[in-house]
Amino acid sequence: MSTPDLTVPVAASAAPPWRERLTTMAPVLLLAPSLVASFIYVFVFTLWTLYLSLSNSSLLPTYGFVGVDNYVSLWANRRWNIAYTNLFLFSAFYILGSMAVGLLLAILIDQRVRGEAIWRTIFLYPLAVSFIVTGTVWSWLYNPVDGIQAFVRGLGWSDFSFALTANRNTAIYAVIITGIWQSSGFAMALFLAGLRSVDPDLVKAAQIDGASTFRTYRKVILPTIAPIFLAVAVIQIQFAIKTFDLVAALTRGGPGVSTTFPAIYVYDLMFQRGQIGEGAAAAMMMLAALAVVLVPYSLWIVWRRQAEGRDG
Protein backbone atom coordinates (compact mmCIF):
# COMPACT_ATOMS: atom_id res chain seq x y z
CA MET A 1 0.00 0.00 0.00
CA SER A 2 2.93 2.21 0.33
CA THR A 3 3.72 2.20 -3.36
CA PRO A 4 1.24 4.93 -4.40
CA ASP A 5 2.62 7.15 -1.64
CA LEU A 6 6.06 6.51 -2.98
CA THR A 7 5.35 7.02 -6.65
CA VAL A 8 3.63 10.35 -6.21
CA PRO A 9 6.63 12.17 -4.79
CA VAL A 10 8.92 10.44 -7.25
CA ALA A 11 6.74 11.47 -10.17
CA ALA A 12 6.45 14.97 -8.82
CA SER A 13 10.17 15.36 -8.42
CA ALA A 14 10.91 13.79 -11.80
CA ALA A 15 8.35 15.86 -13.70
CA PRO A 16 9.73 19.36 -13.31
CA PRO A 17 13.15 18.81 -14.95
CA TRP A 18 11.51 16.98 -17.84
CA ARG A 19 8.86 19.63 -18.30
CA GLU A 20 11.35 22.37 -17.75
CA ARG A 21 13.57 20.98 -20.43
CA LEU A 22 10.61 20.81 -22.79
CA THR A 23 9.77 24.44 -21.99
CA THR A 24 13.30 25.58 -22.66
CA MET A 25 13.41 23.49 -25.80
CA ALA A 26 10.01 24.63 -27.09
CA PRO A 27 11.28 27.79 -28.80
CA VAL A 28 14.02 25.90 -30.60
CA LEU A 29 11.67 23.08 -31.60
CA LEU A 30 9.08 25.52 -32.89
CA LEU A 31 11.66 27.45 -34.84
CA ALA A 32 13.26 24.34 -36.29
CA PRO A 33 10.87 23.64 -39.19
CA SER A 34 11.12 27.21 -40.49
CA LEU A 35 14.88 27.18 -40.03
CA VAL A 36 15.31 23.89 -41.84
CA ALA A 37 13.01 25.00 -44.67
CA SER A 38 14.82 28.33 -45.05
CA PHE A 39 18.17 26.62 -44.88
CA ILE A 40 17.21 24.21 -47.64
CA TYR A 41 15.67 27.02 -49.66
CA VAL A 42 18.70 29.29 -49.41
CA PHE A 43 21.71 27.00 -49.28
CA VAL A 44 20.71 23.60 -50.65
CA PHE A 45 18.81 25.13 -53.57
CA THR A 46 21.66 27.48 -54.41
CA LEU A 47 24.28 24.73 -54.30
CA TRP A 48 21.96 22.50 -56.29
CA THR A 49 21.60 25.09 -59.03
CA LEU A 50 25.31 25.78 -58.86
CA TYR A 51 25.97 22.11 -59.45
CA LEU A 52 23.47 21.98 -62.32
CA SER A 53 25.29 24.92 -63.87
CA LEU A 54 28.46 22.80 -63.89
CA SER A 55 26.69 19.73 -65.29
CA ASN A 56 25.77 18.57 -68.77
CA SER A 57 22.01 18.84 -68.08
CA SER A 58 19.95 19.46 -71.16
CA LEU A 59 16.25 18.56 -71.28
CA LEU A 60 16.39 16.91 -67.87
CA PRO A 61 18.76 17.51 -64.97
CA THR A 62 21.75 15.17 -65.23
CA TYR A 63 24.84 15.20 -63.12
CA GLY A 64 27.75 14.66 -65.48
CA PHE A 65 30.36 17.22 -64.53
CA VAL A 66 31.49 19.52 -67.34
CA GLY A 67 33.16 22.33 -65.41
CA VAL A 68 32.57 25.86 -66.61
CA ASP A 69 31.48 24.91 -70.13
CA ASN A 70 27.99 26.28 -69.59
CA TYR A 71 29.36 29.64 -68.45
CA VAL A 72 31.66 29.81 -71.45
CA SER A 73 28.89 29.10 -73.93
CA LEU A 74 26.58 31.47 -72.05
CA TRP A 75 28.98 34.40 -72.35
CA ALA A 76 29.67 33.52 -75.97
CA ASN A 77 25.98 33.88 -76.70
CA ARG A 78 24.93 37.14 -78.30
CA ARG A 79 21.49 37.02 -76.72
CA TRP A 80 22.89 36.70 -73.21
CA ASN A 81 25.14 39.69 -73.83
CA ILE A 82 22.14 41.69 -74.99
CA ALA A 83 20.31 40.56 -71.85
CA TYR A 84 23.12 41.66 -69.57
CA THR A 85 23.58 44.98 -71.36
CA ASN A 86 19.83 45.55 -71.09
CA LEU A 87 19.99 44.85 -67.39
CA PHE A 88 22.61 47.57 -66.88
CA LEU A 89 20.82 50.05 -69.10
CA PHE A 90 17.48 49.33 -67.49
CA SER A 91 18.83 49.43 -63.92
CA ALA A 92 20.56 52.77 -64.44
CA PHE A 93 17.63 54.61 -66.03
CA TYR A 94 14.99 52.87 -63.95
CA ILE A 95 16.66 53.67 -60.64
CA LEU A 96 17.61 57.23 -61.51
CA GLY A 97 14.21 57.87 -63.11
CA SER A 98 12.09 56.53 -60.30
CA MET A 99 14.26 58.25 -57.69
CA ALA A 100 14.01 61.58 -59.53
CA VAL A 101 10.24 61.36 -59.97
CA GLY A 102 9.77 59.96 -56.47
CA LEU A 103 11.85 62.70 -54.87
CA LEU A 104 10.07 65.43 -56.83
CA LEU A 105 6.66 64.10 -55.81
CA ALA A 106 7.73 63.68 -52.18
CA ILE A 107 9.05 67.26 -52.00
CA LEU A 108 5.89 68.63 -53.61
CA ILE A 109 3.64 66.68 -51.24
CA ASP A 110 5.81 67.88 -48.36
CA GLN A 111 4.79 71.51 -49.15
CA ARG A 112 1.70 71.14 -46.95
CA VAL A 113 -0.55 70.48 -49.92
CA ARG A 114 -4.26 69.93 -49.50
CA GLY A 115 -5.57 66.40 -49.85
CA GLU A 116 -2.22 64.79 -49.15
CA ALA A 117 -3.79 61.36 -48.67
CA ILE A 118 -5.43 61.55 -52.10
CA TRP A 119 -2.20 62.49 -53.90
CA ARG A 120 -0.34 59.73 -52.11
CA THR A 121 -2.99 57.16 -53.00
CA ILE A 122 -2.86 58.15 -56.67
CA PHE A 123 0.93 57.86 -56.90
CA LEU A 124 1.14 54.63 -54.94
CA TYR A 125 -1.69 52.54 -56.33
CA PRO A 126 0.39 51.09 -59.23
CA LEU A 127 2.48 49.34 -56.61
CA ALA A 128 -0.48 47.25 -55.46
CA VAL A 129 -1.02 46.02 -58.99
CA SER A 130 1.11 43.29 -60.53
CA PHE A 131 3.77 43.91 -63.14
CA ILE A 132 1.65 41.64 -65.34
CA VAL A 133 -1.30 44.02 -65.19
CA THR A 134 0.88 47.10 -65.64
CA GLY A 135 2.83 45.52 -68.49
CA THR A 136 -0.31 44.38 -70.28
CA VAL A 137 -2.03 47.74 -70.09
CA TRP A 138 1.07 49.68 -71.14
CA SER A 139 1.67 47.32 -74.04
CA TRP A 140 -1.73 48.47 -75.34
CA LEU A 141 -0.87 52.13 -74.79
CA TYR A 142 2.42 51.70 -76.67
CA ASN A 143 0.66 49.89 -79.51
CA PRO A 144 0.92 52.39 -82.39
CA VAL A 145 -2.38 51.35 -83.98
CA ASP A 146 -4.61 51.62 -80.89
CA GLY A 147 -2.70 53.49 -78.21
CA ILE A 148 -1.09 56.84 -77.52
CA GLN A 149 0.12 57.41 -81.07
CA ALA A 150 -3.37 56.85 -82.48
CA PHE A 151 -4.85 59.13 -79.82
CA VAL A 152 -2.52 62.06 -80.54
CA ARG A 153 -2.94 61.61 -84.29
CA GLY A 154 -6.69 61.66 -83.74
CA LEU A 155 -6.33 65.06 -82.10
CA GLY A 156 -5.01 66.39 -85.39
CA TRP A 157 -1.21 65.95 -85.15
CA SER A 158 -1.23 63.50 -88.01
CA ASP A 159 2.48 62.67 -88.27
CA PHE A 160 3.01 62.23 -84.51
CA SER A 161 5.09 59.15 -83.88
CA PHE A 162 5.23 57.17 -80.63
CA ALA A 163 5.96 53.52 -81.26
CA LEU A 164 8.67 52.60 -78.77
CA THR A 165 7.78 48.91 -78.57
CA ALA A 166 7.70 48.46 -82.34
CA ASN A 167 11.37 49.34 -82.75
CA ARG A 168 14.34 47.23 -81.66
CA ASN A 169 16.35 50.24 -80.56
CA THR A 170 13.68 51.93 -78.50
CA ALA A 171 11.72 49.02 -76.97
CA ILE A 172 13.99 48.99 -73.92
CA TYR A 173 12.90 52.58 -73.15
CA ALA A 174 9.29 51.45 -73.12
CA VAL A 175 10.25 48.95 -70.40
CA ILE A 176 12.12 51.66 -68.51
CA ILE A 177 9.24 54.16 -68.66
CA THR A 178 6.75 51.55 -67.50
CA GLY A 179 9.05 50.46 -64.69
CA ILE A 180 9.40 54.06 -63.53
CA TRP A 181 5.64 54.53 -63.70
CA GLN A 182 5.11 51.47 -61.53
CA SER A 183 7.61 52.17 -58.82
CA SER A 184 8.29 55.89 -58.45
CA GLY A 185 5.41 55.92 -55.97
CA PHE A 186 7.43 53.56 -53.81
CA ALA A 187 10.43 55.90 -53.94
CA MET A 188 8.07 58.75 -53.09
CA ALA A 189 6.75 56.93 -50.01
CA LEU A 190 10.28 56.27 -48.72
CA PHE A 191 11.47 59.80 -49.41
CA LEU A 192 8.37 61.29 -47.82
CA ALA A 193 8.90 59.21 -44.69
CA GLY A 194 12.50 60.45 -44.69
CA LEU A 195 11.54 64.10 -45.16
CA ARG A 196 9.11 63.82 -42.26
CA SER A 197 11.81 62.45 -40.03
CA VAL A 198 14.12 65.45 -40.52
CA ASP A 199 14.44 67.55 -37.37
CA PRO A 200 12.12 70.57 -37.87
CA ASP A 201 14.47 72.80 -35.84
CA LEU A 202 17.19 72.20 -38.40
CA VAL A 203 14.88 73.39 -41.18
CA LYS A 204 13.74 76.38 -39.15
CA ALA A 205 17.32 77.38 -38.44
CA ALA A 206 18.12 77.31 -42.14
CA GLN A 207 15.07 79.42 -42.93
CA ILE A 208 15.94 81.98 -40.25
CA ASP A 209 19.37 82.25 -41.83
CA GLY A 210 17.54 83.31 -44.97
CA ALA A 211 18.05 80.21 -47.07
CA SER A 212 15.54 79.76 -49.91
CA THR A 213 13.35 76.67 -50.01
CA PHE A 214 15.48 75.20 -52.79
CA ARG A 215 18.70 75.86 -50.87
CA THR A 216 17.24 74.46 -47.66
CA TYR A 217 16.42 71.23 -49.43
CA ARG A 218 19.73 70.97 -51.21
CA LYS A 219 21.99 71.90 -48.32
CA VAL A 220 20.11 70.79 -45.22
CA ILE A 221 17.29 68.32 -45.79
CA LEU A 222 18.55 66.08 -48.58
CA PRO A 223 21.98 65.43 -47.03
CA THR A 224 20.33 64.24 -43.82
CA ILE A 225 18.24 61.68 -45.71
CA ALA A 226 21.15 60.42 -47.80
CA PRO A 227 20.87 56.85 -46.43
CA ILE A 228 17.37 56.68 -47.90
CA PHE A 229 18.72 57.33 -51.39
CA LEU A 230 20.93 54.30 -50.97
CA ALA A 231 18.11 52.17 -49.57
CA VAL A 232 15.82 53.09 -52.46
CA ALA A 233 18.57 52.34 -54.97
CA VAL A 234 19.35 48.94 -53.47
CA ILE A 235 15.70 47.89 -53.34
CA GLN A 236 15.09 49.07 -56.91
CA ILE A 237 18.18 47.30 -58.19
CA GLN A 238 16.82 44.07 -56.74
CA PHE A 239 13.58 44.62 -58.64
CA ALA A 240 15.59 45.31 -61.76
CA ILE A 241 17.68 42.16 -61.55
CA LYS A 242 14.64 39.99 -60.89
CA THR A 243 12.55 41.70 -63.60
CA PHE A 244 10.69 38.98 -65.40
CA ASP A 245 6.97 39.70 -65.20
CA LEU A 246 7.16 43.24 -66.52
CA VAL A 247 9.03 42.28 -69.67
CA ALA A 248 7.03 39.07 -70.10
CA ALA A 249 3.80 41.06 -70.18
CA LEU A 250 5.05 44.20 -71.95
CA THR A 251 7.30 43.11 -74.81
CA ARG A 252 7.87 39.38 -74.29
CA GLY A 253 11.52 40.13 -74.89
CA GLY A 254 10.97 41.53 -78.36
CA PRO A 255 10.93 42.86 -80.95
CA GLY A 256 13.44 40.18 -81.89
CA VAL A 257 15.59 39.75 -78.81
CA SER A 258 15.98 43.47 -78.13
CA THR A 259 14.39 43.47 -74.66
CA THR A 260 15.71 40.14 -73.41
CA PHE A 261 16.66 40.24 -69.73
CA PRO A 262 18.64 37.69 -67.72
CA ALA A 263 15.48 36.55 -65.92
CA ILE A 264 13.70 36.01 -69.25
CA TYR A 265 16.69 34.19 -70.68
CA VAL A 266 16.92 31.80 -67.72
CA TYR A 267 13.29 30.87 -68.22
CA ASP A 268 13.80 30.37 -71.96
CA LEU A 269 16.86 28.19 -71.55
CA MET A 270 15.36 26.01 -68.83
CA PHE A 271 11.83 25.53 -70.07
CA GLN A 272 11.63 26.42 -73.75
CA ARG A 273 14.92 25.22 -75.13
CA GLY A 274 15.81 22.39 -72.77
CA GLN A 275 19.25 23.70 -71.86
CA ILE A 276 18.99 23.35 -68.13
CA GLY A 277 22.73 23.45 -67.49
CA GLU A 278 23.19 26.74 -69.29
CA GLY A 279 19.98 28.08 -67.75
CA ALA A 280 21.35 27.29 -64.29
CA ALA A 281 24.55 29.10 -65.20
CA ALA A 282 22.50 32.13 -66.21
CA ALA A 283 20.60 31.95 -62.90
CA MET A 284 23.91 31.85 -61.02
CA MET A 285 24.99 34.97 -62.89
CA MET A 286 21.82 36.69 -61.70
CA LEU A 287 22.67 35.71 -58.15
CA ALA A 288 26.17 37.07 -58.69
CA ALA A 289 24.74 40.40 -59.87
CA LEU A 290 22.57 40.56 -56.74
CA ALA A 291 25.51 39.70 -54.52
CA VAL A 292 27.64 42.45 -56.05
CA VAL A 293 25.02 44.94 -54.90
CA LEU A 294 23.82 43.41 -51.66
CA VAL A 295 27.01 42.21 -50.00
CA PRO A 296 28.68 45.64 -49.84
CA TYR A 297 25.37 47.19 -48.81
CA SER A 298 24.81 44.79 -45.92
CA LEU A 299 28.40 45.21 -44.81
CA TRP A 300 27.89 48.95 -44.83
CA ILE A 301 24.66 48.59 -42.79
CA VAL A 302 26.42 46.41 -40.22
CA TRP A 303 29.35 48.81 -40.05
CA ARG A 304 27.03 51.79 -39.58
CA ARG A 305 25.06 50.05 -36.84
CA GLN A 306 28.25 49.17 -35.01
CA ALA A 307 29.53 52.72 -35.40
CA GLU A 308 26.28 54.04 -33.97
CA GLY A 309 26.53 51.56 -31.13
CA ARG A 310 30.05 52.77 -30.33
CA ASP A 311 29.04 56.42 -30.39
CA GLY A 312 26.11 55.61 -28.10
Add this chain to the structure above:
Amino acid sequence: MASIALNDRYDPEAAAARRRYFWSRFLVYAVLTFFAVIYLVPLLVVIFNSLREQPEIAQNGLISLPRSFRLDAWADAWGSYCISGTCEGMRRNFFNSLWMTVPATIISTVLGAINGYILSKWRFKGSEVLFNLMLLGVFMPGQISLMPWAFLLGKLGLTNSTYGLVLIHVIQGISFTTLFCRNFYVSIPDDLIKAARIDGAGFWRIFRKIILPLSPPILIVTVIWQFTGIWNEYLFGVVFTSGQEQPITAALVALTAGGTTARAYDVMSAAVLIGALPPLLIYLFGGKYFVRGLTQGAIK
Protein backbone atom coordinates in the same frame (compact mmCIF):
# COMPACT_ATOMS: atom_id res chain seq x y z
CA MET B 1 12.21 92.66 -58.45
CA ALA B 2 12.98 96.36 -58.13
CA SER B 3 10.66 97.40 -60.96
CA ILE B 4 7.77 95.42 -59.53
CA ALA B 5 8.29 97.04 -56.16
CA LEU B 6 8.24 100.54 -57.71
CA ASN B 7 4.92 99.95 -59.46
CA ASP B 8 3.17 98.95 -56.30
CA ARG B 9 2.53 101.94 -54.08
CA TYR B 10 0.89 100.49 -51.01
CA ASP B 11 2.86 97.58 -49.69
CA PRO B 12 5.15 96.53 -52.49
CA GLU B 13 7.02 93.84 -50.65
CA ALA B 14 3.95 92.16 -49.29
CA ALA B 15 2.29 92.19 -52.69
CA ALA B 16 5.35 90.66 -54.31
CA ALA B 17 5.53 88.01 -51.61
CA ARG B 18 1.85 87.26 -52.06
CA ARG B 19 2.30 86.94 -55.79
CA ARG B 20 5.35 84.74 -55.37
CA TYR B 21 3.45 82.60 -52.89
CA PHE B 22 0.52 82.27 -55.28
CA TRP B 23 2.74 81.21 -58.19
CA SER B 24 4.75 78.73 -56.14
CA ARG B 25 1.52 77.15 -54.89
CA PHE B 26 0.19 77.11 -58.43
CA LEU B 27 3.34 75.39 -59.63
CA VAL B 28 3.17 72.75 -56.88
CA TYR B 29 -0.41 71.82 -57.75
CA ALA B 30 0.22 72.01 -61.50
CA VAL B 31 3.10 69.52 -61.35
CA LEU B 32 1.22 67.22 -58.98
CA THR B 33 -1.80 67.29 -61.29
CA PHE B 34 0.38 66.55 -64.30
CA PHE B 35 1.77 63.42 -62.67
CA ALA B 36 -1.63 62.43 -61.28
CA VAL B 37 -2.98 62.44 -64.84
CA ILE B 38 -0.13 60.18 -66.00
CA TYR B 39 -0.83 57.81 -63.12
CA LEU B 40 -4.59 57.75 -63.55
CA VAL B 41 -4.94 57.60 -67.34
CA PRO B 42 -3.95 53.92 -67.71
CA LEU B 43 -6.44 52.95 -64.99
CA LEU B 44 -9.22 55.01 -66.57
CA VAL B 45 -8.41 53.63 -70.02
CA VAL B 46 -8.85 50.06 -68.77
CA ILE B 47 -12.03 50.84 -66.84
CA PHE B 48 -13.58 52.66 -69.83
CA ASN B 49 -12.60 49.97 -72.30
CA SER B 50 -14.11 47.24 -70.17
CA LEU B 51 -17.41 49.09 -70.52
CA ARG B 52 -17.22 50.12 -74.20
CA GLU B 53 -18.32 48.04 -77.14
CA GLN B 54 -15.55 46.42 -79.15
CA PRO B 55 -16.51 48.05 -82.50
CA GLU B 56 -16.38 51.46 -80.84
CA ILE B 57 -12.88 50.70 -79.47
CA ALA B 58 -11.75 49.52 -82.89
CA GLN B 59 -13.02 52.73 -84.44
CA ASN B 60 -11.95 55.35 -81.89
CA GLY B 61 -8.86 53.71 -80.44
CA LEU B 62 -8.17 52.77 -76.85
CA ILE B 63 -7.92 56.24 -75.41
CA SER B 64 -11.34 57.77 -75.71
CA LEU B 65 -14.34 58.55 -73.56
CA PRO B 66 -16.95 55.79 -73.63
CA ARG B 67 -19.89 56.34 -75.99
CA SER B 68 -21.51 53.05 -75.10
CA PHE B 69 -22.03 51.27 -71.83
CA ARG B 70 -22.45 47.58 -71.21
CA LEU B 71 -21.22 44.94 -68.83
CA ASP B 72 -21.04 42.04 -71.30
CA ALA B 73 -17.24 42.18 -71.41
CA TRP B 74 -17.11 41.59 -67.66
CA ALA B 75 -19.43 38.59 -67.93
CA ASP B 76 -17.38 37.23 -70.85
CA ALA B 77 -14.07 37.69 -69.09
CA TRP B 78 -15.42 36.10 -65.94
CA GLY B 79 -17.22 33.08 -67.33
CA SER B 80 -17.06 32.37 -71.05
CA TYR B 81 -14.07 33.83 -72.84
CA CYS B 82 -11.76 31.31 -74.53
CA ILE B 83 -8.16 31.07 -73.35
CA SER B 84 -6.09 28.62 -75.36
CA GLY B 85 -8.92 26.22 -76.17
CA THR B 86 -11.10 26.21 -73.06
CA CYS B 87 -13.95 28.69 -72.83
CA GLU B 88 -14.54 29.24 -69.15
CA GLY B 89 -13.18 32.75 -68.75
CA MET B 90 -11.03 33.77 -65.83
CA ARG B 91 -13.26 32.39 -63.11
CA ARG B 92 -11.23 29.28 -62.45
CA ASN B 93 -7.94 31.13 -62.50
CA PHE B 94 -9.33 33.74 -60.15
CA PHE B 95 -10.23 31.06 -57.63
CA ASN B 96 -6.90 29.29 -58.18
CA SER B 97 -5.21 32.53 -57.18
CA LEU B 98 -7.51 32.92 -54.20
CA TRP B 99 -6.96 29.34 -52.96
CA MET B 100 -3.25 29.85 -53.43
CA THR B 101 -3.01 33.29 -51.83
CA VAL B 102 -5.25 32.93 -48.78
CA PRO B 103 -3.68 29.77 -47.25
CA ALA B 104 -0.14 30.82 -48.13
CA THR B 105 -0.72 34.24 -46.56
CA ILE B 106 -2.22 32.81 -43.37
CA ILE B 107 0.37 30.06 -42.89
CA SER B 108 3.38 32.26 -43.58
CA THR B 109 2.03 35.01 -41.33
CA VAL B 110 1.39 32.64 -38.42
CA LEU B 111 4.84 31.09 -38.78
CA GLY B 112 6.39 34.56 -39.09
CA ALA B 113 4.69 35.72 -35.89
CA ILE B 114 5.89 32.68 -33.92
CA ASN B 115 9.40 32.87 -35.37
CA GLY B 116 9.56 36.59 -34.73
CA TYR B 117 8.38 36.06 -31.15
CA ILE B 118 11.07 33.43 -30.52
CA LEU B 119 13.85 35.38 -32.22
CA SER B 120 13.11 38.52 -30.23
CA LYS B 121 11.92 37.24 -26.82
CA TRP B 122 13.29 33.70 -26.47
CA ARG B 123 16.74 34.17 -27.85
CA PHE B 124 19.20 31.36 -27.47
CA LYS B 125 22.83 30.96 -28.32
CA GLY B 126 23.26 31.50 -32.04
CA SER B 127 19.71 32.72 -32.65
CA GLU B 128 20.93 36.02 -34.12
CA VAL B 129 23.09 34.18 -36.61
CA LEU B 130 20.20 31.92 -37.56
CA PHE B 131 17.98 34.97 -38.02
CA ASN B 132 20.50 36.57 -40.35
CA LEU B 133 20.77 33.36 -42.36
CA MET B 134 16.98 33.24 -42.66
CA LEU B 135 17.04 36.78 -43.98
CA LEU B 136 19.05 35.69 -46.99
CA GLY B 137 15.81 34.16 -48.27
CA VAL B 138 14.50 37.69 -48.83
CA PHE B 139 17.11 38.31 -51.50
CA MET B 140 17.04 34.98 -53.34
CA PRO B 141 16.05 35.39 -56.97
CA GLY B 142 13.30 32.92 -57.85
CA GLN B 143 15.29 31.67 -60.83
CA ILE B 144 17.83 30.00 -58.55
CA SER B 145 15.15 27.82 -57.00
CA LEU B 146 13.30 26.83 -60.18
CA MET B 147 15.00 23.50 -60.88
CA PRO B 148 15.13 22.34 -57.24
CA TRP B 149 11.44 23.21 -56.85
CA ALA B 150 10.60 21.37 -60.06
CA PHE B 151 12.32 18.27 -58.66
CA LEU B 152 10.75 18.54 -55.19
CA LEU B 153 7.23 19.24 -56.46
CA GLY B 154 7.58 16.26 -58.78
CA LYS B 155 8.62 14.00 -55.88
CA LEU B 156 5.75 15.27 -53.73
CA GLY B 157 3.24 14.89 -56.56
CA LEU B 158 2.44 18.60 -56.43
CA THR B 159 3.26 19.67 -59.97
CA ASN B 160 0.52 21.60 -61.72
CA SER B 161 -1.37 22.12 -58.49
CA THR B 162 -2.28 25.04 -56.31
CA TYR B 163 -0.91 23.19 -53.27
CA GLY B 164 2.55 23.21 -54.81
CA LEU B 165 2.38 26.97 -55.23
CA VAL B 166 1.16 27.34 -51.64
CA LEU B 167 4.20 25.40 -50.45
CA ILE B 168 6.58 27.56 -52.50
CA HIS B 169 5.03 30.81 -51.31
CA VAL B 170 4.99 29.74 -47.67
CA ILE B 171 8.68 28.85 -47.67
CA GLN B 172 9.66 31.88 -49.68
CA GLY B 173 7.45 34.08 -47.49
CA ILE B 174 8.77 32.94 -44.11
CA SER B 175 11.86 35.13 -44.45
CA PHE B 176 9.74 38.25 -45.00
CA THR B 177 7.16 37.55 -42.32
CA THR B 178 9.82 36.60 -39.76
CA LEU B 179 11.74 39.78 -40.53
CA PHE B 180 8.67 42.00 -40.17
CA CYS B 181 7.45 40.40 -36.94
CA ARG B 182 10.85 40.08 -35.32
CA ASN B 183 11.65 43.76 -35.93
CA PHE B 184 8.31 44.74 -34.46
CA TYR B 185 8.49 42.48 -31.39
CA VAL B 186 11.98 43.71 -30.56
CA SER B 187 10.42 47.03 -29.58
CA ILE B 188 8.17 45.40 -26.97
CA PRO B 189 9.93 45.92 -23.62
CA ASP B 190 11.66 42.80 -22.27
CA ASP B 191 10.61 43.75 -18.74
CA LEU B 192 7.02 42.98 -19.67
CA ILE B 193 8.03 39.45 -20.62
CA LYS B 194 10.24 39.03 -17.57
CA ALA B 195 7.45 40.09 -15.23
CA ALA B 196 5.10 37.60 -16.84
CA ARG B 197 7.66 34.82 -16.49
CA ILE B 198 8.16 35.58 -12.83
CA ASP B 199 4.38 35.32 -12.44
CA GLY B 200 4.69 31.83 -13.88
CA ALA B 201 3.44 32.45 -17.42
CA GLY B 202 4.91 30.09 -20.01
CA PHE B 203 5.82 30.39 -23.67
CA TRP B 204 2.30 30.22 -25.11
CA ARG B 205 0.63 32.17 -22.33
CA ILE B 206 2.97 35.10 -22.87
CA PHE B 207 2.37 34.87 -26.60
CA ARG B 208 -1.40 34.83 -26.21
CA LYS B 209 -1.76 37.35 -23.40
CA ILE B 210 1.01 39.86 -24.16
CA ILE B 211 2.37 39.53 -27.67
CA LEU B 212 -0.80 38.85 -29.68
CA PRO B 213 -2.82 41.75 -28.25
CA LEU B 214 0.02 44.09 -29.27
CA SER B 215 0.38 42.54 -32.73
CA PRO B 216 -2.45 43.84 -34.92
CA PRO B 217 -0.40 46.64 -36.54
CA ILE B 218 2.38 44.33 -37.69
CA LEU B 219 0.04 41.47 -38.59
CA ILE B 220 -1.95 43.77 -40.85
CA VAL B 221 1.25 44.92 -42.56
CA THR B 222 2.42 41.34 -42.99
CA VAL B 223 -0.89 40.08 -44.33
CA ILE B 224 -1.17 42.92 -46.84
CA TRP B 225 2.42 42.44 -47.97
CA GLN B 226 2.04 38.69 -48.38
CA PHE B 227 -1.36 38.83 -50.00
CA THR B 228 -0.43 41.38 -52.66
CA GLY B 229 2.94 39.76 -53.26
CA ILE B 230 1.59 36.23 -53.69
CA TRP B 231 -1.45 37.28 -55.68
CA ASN B 232 0.73 39.24 -58.11
CA GLU B 233 3.42 36.57 -58.48
CA TYR B 234 3.93 35.27 -61.99
CA LEU B 235 7.18 33.29 -62.41
CA PHE B 236 6.27 30.24 -60.30
CA GLY B 237 2.71 30.31 -61.58
CA VAL B 238 3.74 30.12 -65.21
CA VAL B 239 6.50 27.56 -64.64
CA PHE B 240 4.72 25.08 -62.38
CA THR B 241 1.12 25.18 -63.58
CA SER B 242 -0.62 25.14 -66.93
CA GLY B 243 -4.07 25.69 -68.40
CA GLN B 244 -6.87 25.28 -65.90
CA GLU B 245 -4.56 25.26 -62.92
CA GLN B 246 -2.82 28.56 -63.63
CA PRO B 247 -3.16 31.47 -61.25
CA ILE B 248 -4.69 34.60 -62.69
CA THR B 249 -1.42 36.37 -63.55
CA ALA B 250 -0.32 33.53 -65.82
CA ALA B 251 -3.80 33.28 -67.32
CA LEU B 252 -3.76 37.01 -68.10
CA VAL B 253 -0.55 36.65 -70.07
CA ALA B 254 -2.00 33.65 -71.93
CA LEU B 255 -5.19 35.59 -72.61
CA THR B 256 -3.49 38.68 -74.01
CA ALA B 257 -0.86 36.74 -75.92
CA GLY B 258 -3.27 35.94 -78.77
CA GLY B 259 -2.12 37.33 -82.15
CA THR B 260 -2.19 40.99 -83.04
CA THR B 261 -5.27 40.83 -85.22
CA ALA B 262 -8.65 41.96 -83.92
CA ARG B 263 -7.82 42.04 -80.27
CA ALA B 264 -10.83 41.89 -77.98
CA TYR B 265 -9.78 44.88 -75.90
CA ASP B 266 -13.11 45.03 -74.10
CA VAL B 267 -12.87 41.51 -72.67
CA MET B 268 -9.13 41.80 -72.03
CA SER B 269 -9.68 45.05 -70.12
CA ALA B 270 -12.30 43.42 -67.93
CA ALA B 271 -9.97 40.45 -67.38
CA VAL B 272 -7.11 42.75 -66.39
CA LEU B 273 -9.37 44.50 -63.89
CA ILE B 274 -10.55 41.20 -62.44
CA GLY B 275 -6.91 40.26 -61.92
CA ALA B 276 -6.02 43.62 -60.41
CA LEU B 277 -9.06 44.07 -58.18
CA PRO B 278 -8.22 42.02 -55.05
CA PRO B 279 -4.85 43.64 -54.35
CA LEU B 280 -6.27 47.05 -55.32
CA LEU B 281 -9.12 46.68 -52.84
CA ILE B 282 -6.72 45.56 -50.14
CA TYR B 283 -4.56 48.57 -50.95
CA LEU B 284 -7.47 51.01 -50.86
CA PHE B 285 -8.71 49.74 -47.48
CA GLY B 286 -5.33 49.18 -45.91
CA GLY B 287 -3.27 51.76 -47.82
CA LYS B 288 -2.00 53.37 -44.65
CA TYR B 289 -0.57 50.07 -43.44
CA PHE B 290 0.61 49.17 -46.91
CA VAL B 291 2.86 52.24 -46.96
CA ARG B 292 4.04 51.50 -43.46
CA GLY B 293 4.97 47.99 -44.49
CA LEU B 294 6.92 49.21 -47.47
CA THR B 295 8.84 51.81 -45.53
CA GLN B 296 9.43 49.61 -42.50
CA GLY B 297 12.34 47.60 -43.79
CA ALA B 298 14.14 50.38 -45.58
CA ILE B 299 14.05 53.19 -43.05
CA LYS B 300 15.37 51.09 -40.21
